[in-house]
Amino acid sequence: MKEIRFYEDLLELSQIKVDGVEKTTTKIILHCHQATSEEGYPHCLQPSSQVHQYTSRQVRDLHILGKEVWLHIRVKQYLCEACNRYFSEHFSFVESNKSYTKRQAK
Secondary structure, three states: OHHHHHHHHHHOOOOEEEEEEEEOOOEEEEEEEEOOOOEEOOOOOOEEOOEEEEEEEEEEEEEEOOEEEEEEEEEEEEEEOOOOEEEEOOOOOOOOOOOEOHHHHO
């Protein structure tokens, strides 16, 4: 538990919570999920808490101690009840359709 808290503090990404850690000789893989539980559909801005399904997103972050850091994020896909459309969680630290964090891009 202390190790998970250590990585959460080190990452400084308040939007996610770390669920588990895997370490290899070249990588650190952090299994995480978004800390908040309700999203608004980007087009109609109606809040939705009805989760349709979960997907996985792999995002690369800055190295730690010379090892690649990968965030394996469990992403919720919601159903907008007002529009009857599906949408996924948004993460402020990574651009849409990118596989690396904004700070990794710099």
